[in-house]
Amino acid sequence: MKCIYLLFLTLFFVPLHAQQVVVISGICKDASNGETLLGANVELVSTIYGTTSNDYGFYSLSIPAQDSGTIRCSYLGYDAQEYRLPLMANQKLQIRLNPGSSSLQEVVVTANSNQERMLSTKMSVERITVQQAKLIPALFGEVDIIKTIQLKPGINSGTEGSSGLFVRGGNLDQNLIILDEAVVYNANHLFGFFSTFNADAIKDVQVFKGGFPAEYGGRLSSVIDVQLKDGNNQKFAGSGGLGLIASRLTLEGPIQKDKSSFIISGRRTYVDLFTRAINKSNKDNPESTPIPNYNFYDLNAKLNFQLGEKDRLFFSGYLGQDVFKFEDNAFDFDFNWGNTTATARWNHIFSNKLFSNTTATFSDYQYTIANRVTGFSFKLDSKIRDYRLKTDFDYALNPKHSLNMGLEMTYHEFTVGRIKAGTDNGDISFSAGQLLDGIEYAAYVADEWTATEKLKISTGLRLSAFSNEGQFYARPEPRIAARYLLDERWSLKASYAKMNQYIHLVSNSGISLPTDIWYPSTKNVKPESSDQFALGVNYLLGKGFLLNHEVYYKHYSNLIDFVDHAQLFANDDLEQEFSFGKGYAYGTEFSIEKNEGKLTGWIGYTLAWVKRGEFSFMDGRYFSPRYDRRHNLTVVAMYQWNKRISTSATFIFGNGDKGWLPAGRFAFQDVPGGQFQPVVPVYGDRNTFQMPDYHRLDLGIVIKFFPKWGESDLTISVYNAYSRRNAFFIYLAPEYASGNENPVLEVPERIAAKQVTLFPILPSLTYNFKF
Numbered sequence: 124m125k126c127i128y129l130l131f132l133t134l135f136f137v138p139l140h141a142q143q144v145v146v147i148s149g150i151c152k153d154a155s156n157g158e159t160l161l162g163a164n165v166e167l168v169s170t171i172y173g174t175t176s177n178d179y180g181f182y183s184l185s186i187p188a189q190d191s192g193t194i195r196c197s198y199l200g201y202d203a204q205e206y207r208l209p210l211m212a213n214q215k216l217q218i219r220l221n222p223g224s225s226s227l228q229e230v231v232v233t234a235n236s237n238q239e240r241m242l243s244t245k246m247s248v249e250r251i252t253v254q255q256a257k258l259i260p261a262l263f264g265e266v267d268i269i270k271t272i273q274l275k276p277g278i279n280s281g282t283e284g285s286s287g288l289f290v291r292g293g294n295l296d297q298n299l300i301i302l303d304e305a306v307v308y309n310a311n312h313l314f315g316f317f318s319t320f321n322a323d324a325i326k327d328v329q330v331f332k333g334g335f336p337a338e339y340g341g342r343l344s345s346v347i348d349v350q351l352k353d354g355n356n357q358k359f360a361g362s363g364g365l366g367l368i369a370s371r372l373t374l375e376g377p378i379q380k381d382k383s384s385f386i387i388s389g390r391r392t393y394v395d396l397f398t399r400a401i402n403k404s405n406k407d408n409p410e411s412t413p414i415p416n417y418n419f420y421d422l423n424a425k426l427n428f429q430l431g432e433k434d435r436l437f438f439s440g441y442l443g444q445d446v447f448k449f450e451d452n453a454f455d456f457d458f459n460w461g462n463t464t465a466t467a468r469w470n471h472i473f474s475n476k477l478f479s480n481t482t483a484t485f486s487d488y489q490y491t492i493a494n495r496v497t498g499f500s501f502k503l504d505s506k507i508r509d510y511r512l513k514t515d516f517d518y519a520l521n522p523k524h525s526l527n528m529g530l531e532m533t534y535h536e537f538t539v540g541r542i543k544a545g546t547d548n549g550d551i552s553f554s555a556g557q558l559l560d561g562i563e564y565a566a567y568v569a570d571e572w573t574a575t576e577k578l579k580i581s582t583g584l585r586l587s588a589f590s591n592e593g594q595f596y597a598r599p600e601p602r603i604a605a606r607y608l609l610d611e612r613w614s615l616k617a618s619y620a621k622m623n624q625y626i627h628l629v630s631n632s633g634i635s636l637p638t639d640i641w642y643p644s645t646k647n648v649k650p651e652s653s654d655q656f657a658l659g660v661n662y663l664l665g666k667g668f669l670l671n672h673e674v675y676y677k678h679y680s681n682l683i684d685f686v687d688h689a690q691l692f693a694n695d696d697l698e699q700e701f702s703f704g705k706g707y708a709y710g711t712e713f714s715i716e717k718n719e720g721k722l723t724g725w726i727g728y729t730l731a732w733v734k735r736g737e738f739s740f741m742d743g744r745y746f747s748p749r750y751d752r753r754h755n756l757t758v759v760a761m762y763q764w765n766k767r768i769s770t771s772a773t774f775i776f777g778n779g780d781k782g783w784l785p786a787g788r789f790a791f792q793d794v795p796g797g798q799f800q801p802v803v804p805v806y807g808d809r810n811t812f813q814m815p816d817y818h819r820l821d822l823g824i825v826i827k828f829f830p831k832w833g834e835s836d837l838t839i840s841v842y843n844a845y846s847r848r849n850a851f852f853i854y855l856a857p858e859y860a861s862g863n864e865n866p867v868l869e870v871p872e873r874i875a876a877k878q879v880t881l882f883p884i885l886p887s888l889t890y891n892f893k894f
Contacts, residue, residue: 144522146213147194148183148475151176153201154219157356157377157384160198161327162250163220164239168193168205171576172522175239178350179435179470181478182218183519186210196220197239199718200254213475237669237718241661244571244581244606246616247333247673249275253322257891258761258771260823260840262316264366264887268328269310269318272347274757274773276712276727277332277675279750287315289750290332291655292677292708292733293344296628296641300347303425303439305464308488308507308641310347312419312445313392319443319462323362323373324388324423326352333657333675334604334618337567337583338515338529343622343653343679351439353427354384364891368392383428391420395446415449437468460490481514488641489538499551501544507626507641508536527583528568535561535626539697540640557697561591561643563625569602577608589625594646598623616659616673624651627683629697640697647698649681667719672712679706679735687740687806704738706748724760724771731755746809752778771823779814782853784876814853815878820844833894839886846884853878 151163159180166173167186176182186192192210197203201220208214249272256271272288273280279289288298300307302320310319331339331346339346352375359376371390378385395418402413421443428436444461465485472478489506513531520526541556569583583602588595604618627648629640644650659673686702710731717723731752736745758774785806823840843849855874 143188144185145188145210146183146185146475146519147208147210147216148181148213148472148519149216149218150180151182151196151198151218151220152180154221155357156360157381158326158353160201160220161350163196163198163218165194165196165218168195171573173242174519174525175243177478177517179478179480181470181472181517183476183478183517183525185476185519185522187522200252215475237663237667237716240669241614241663242579242606242608244579244604244616245334245336246604246606246618246659247277247331247657247675249278249330249332251328251330253325255761256322257838258769258823258825259759259773260771260821260842261887262842262882262885263368264838264840264889265317265369266322267318268320268322268325268349269347272328272330274727274759274775275330276714276729276755276757277673277710277731278330278345279729279752279755279777287311288345288347290345291675291710292706292731292748292751293653294628294748294750297342297344297624297651298347299339299342299345300349302349302441302464303351303437303466303484304468304482304513305441305466305484305511306486306509307441307462307464308486309460309462309490312421312443313417317419319421319441320349321371321373321388321390321421321423323364323371324351324386324425326350333620333655333677335602335620335622336527336581337569337585337600337602338527340565340567340585340587340600340622341563341624341626343624343651344677351423351425352386353437354386354425356381356384360894362891362893364889366889367887368394378426378428381429383426386423386425388423389420390422392418394418413449413451415447417445417447419443419445433472435470437466437470440465455493455495457491457493461488463487476519478517479514482512484511484513485509486511498547499545500547501542503540503542504538505540505640506536506538510534523573525571526568527571529566531565533563535563535643537561537641537643539642540629559591559643559645561589561625564588564590578605579607580605587623587625589644589650591643591645594644596625596644596650598650598652612663612665614661616657616661618655618657620655622653622655624653627651642697645698648683648701649703651682652680654678664715667717667723669716669718671714671716674709674711676709677707679708682706682735684735684738684740702738702740704736704743706733706735708733721763722760723763724758726759727755727757729755741808744808746811747781749781749783749810751781751810754778767827769825769827771825773821774819776818777816779816779850781810782812782814783809784812784853784855785874812853814850817849819847819849833892835890835892838889838891840889842885842887843882844884848878848880848883850878851881 151160153160160176161178163176164173165182165184172186174182174184189210191208194206194208195203196218198220200223202223204218204220206216251268251271256268257266259271261267272278277291280287287295290298300310307319312319327350329348335346354375356377361374363372369390369392373388375386395416398414398416423441425439430436441464447458449456466482468480468482470480486509491504494501511533513529515529518526537559539557539559545551565585565587567583567585572580574580581604585600587600588597600621600623602620607615625644627642629642655675655677657673657675662670664670682704684702685700710729712729714725714727716725733748733751734745735748737743756776761769761771763769821842822844825836825838827836853876856877858873858875
């Protein structure tokens with residue numbers, strides 16, 4: 124570890140030599156709607172000097188002074204633009220790119236070209252586009268960004284249909300998910316079968332599996348950075364869709380052309396409309412059982428204002444809620460959960476080298492379970508609420524060095540498993556739970572250093588801290604990544620990242636149910652930490668093909684798990700149920716991608732191992748967590764037949780999840796010769812059972828129409844095309860011998876494992892439109 128810190132300090136504080144330079148700066152935008160372009164490549168042609176636009180479209184390119192040169196801007200899916208300029212003085216160059224003239228260019232896998240990915244120091248990064256997600260077959264026809272992410276190497280899903288993410292051996296709570304810089308704590312609808320993100324409102328999604336930039340922190344395994352569209356500042360426009368279980372509508376347009384715009388996007392299921400009608404019609408039938416009412420909705424909105432050449436304001440928000448309700452005579456059950464976020468941002472350009480972004484965010488996640496039976500009521504709720512303030516700076520120091528730095532502070536409020544129960548007359552009353560808080564701090568600085576034409580190094584240092592009830596933690600988090608070009612086709616990459624996590628997820632289920640409790644670091648609950656090393660190679664095959672191969676190793680400290688027979692709820696001291704240990708994960712990821720031509724897509728394969736141990740249970744022995752999958756294979760193919768018709772297919776194979784089933788059972792009699800009581804399970808070591816392998820084929824076809832008022836398409840998809848019976852969960856049930864002559868002493872003949880399957884073959888139809 125000392126060697127890592129020494130290497131980091133040597134590279135980070137390398138002398139910065141001054142030289143005579145000029146700076147070309149400006150904003151990269153889509154000419155058709157005014158949306159800023161994130162990660163657009165800006166370069167001085169035929170030189171090593173280049174840069175990319177930041178998350179707000181701003182770029183600053185420092186180059187040696189010269190008589191003239193050609194500045195080129197490119198962004199996959201758009202026509203490249205070149206500008207011949209005199210380069211003896213600083214200049215502002217506002218770049219507007221037109222969407223590609225060929226409709227085939229809509230079908231993209233990443234926002235940057237393969238060449239740019241090869242040149243970048245970033246590794247373990249995936250960039251997802253909405254155009255891509257809309258072509259991939261989806262469950263019930265609902266386009267889902269998170270499920271598209273699951274198709275990438277190194278990212279495992281949860282159980283069948285789940286939107287849970289397990290990244291390189293990490294748990295669900297070790298993913299930092301941010302929407303316009305506000306944290307989203309549970310990004311799931313419908314008990315995890317859909318994500319909270321409406322694809323029509325999304326502009327860009329970046330997924331970091333490792334090599335984390337210094338600006339990100341607070342989680343151990345991944346960062347999912349989702350950015351909403353700014354809104355069309357050129358003309359009023361809309362889009363939407365009608366599906367089997369939900370419909371959506373997005374409206375956007377200018378408030379003042381070229382100066383300000385808005386976007387509002389909503390989505391809602393309507394399954395509850397049918398169930399209510401059925402329940403109403405069966406109301407007078409005493410033999411009928413009511414059907415639970417369920418619905419979810421989400422709403423995105425954003426405003427942005429161009430105050431001048433140097434200032435821009437953004438206001439955005441998200442509201443999403445799931446509502447589950449069941450009523451049957453005296454029994455009344457309610458289960459609700461949801462997220463609320465709000466973001467206010469101010470962009471300011473201090474000079475052609477210095478850009479700043481100041482952000483204030485609010486995040487709120489809460490769930491409530493309420494149950495009422497005649498004369499008795501029960502209510503359990505939990506929530507986490509954040510108030511966050513941060514400021515970031517981008518500084519183009521000189522042609523070889525580009526600096527990023529920032530500060531942030533987050534105030535957390537926790538309601539930990541608060542329970543209230545009692546009778547209506549007050550004879551019995553019970554309550555438990557905890558109210559906690561904490562403050563999280565961070566400061567970072569990073570340098571992107573072009574050492575030579577072949578070698579580029581990114582170094583960063585993040586200092587994080589957390590305070591809670593008199594306890595204070597402070598941890599350094601060094602980051603380093605390097606890229607070396609062997610030639611025009613080959614590049615080698617390496618990275619190291621130290622991460623700390625100060626808040627922890629307590630969940631009573633292995634699937635993505637929303638019964639989640641977030642708990643802060645305290646005197647007894649120390650921050651979790653991880654060290655991740657990665658090595659990679661990129662090979663540019665030509666004709667749109669890119670081969671990528673990475674190996675990684677990750678070590679965990681202070682992991683949190685539960686002791687056996689833990690009591691999660693109705694507990695005023697949850698820490699007594701915790702056990703602390705260590706873990707490690709390692710593996711290799713391989714992918715080959717094609718993002719040009721009629722046929723696009725990728726093949727990804729992951730070979731991985733995950734272990735946890737040194738806890739107080741199992742005598743400290745290491746064991747596999749549920750999501751320890753050895754092999755994972757995904758094949759994604761999209762073919763554009765013509766401007767009207769495109770087809771797609773995805774195939775997924777993975778080893779079954781691990782499970783913790785009883786190692787045996789025993790039965791007992793209350794008195795000699797009496798009735799045997801139900802058998803009682805006896806559990807042994809954790810997760811020694813493996814579920815059956817998982818595999819599935821999905822098919823889709825998109826048929827486009829071009830009416831006078833805009834565009835529309837009919838999307839037909841088939842989920843689980845060959846109706847594979849994949850396991851949702853396994854349970855054990857006793858089987859009794861037939862013809863037992865002594866039913867009083869009935870004893871199970873054997874215990875059989877039985878499988879529950881959710882989805883057979885599921886066709887779906889969705890109509891989408893845009894005007």
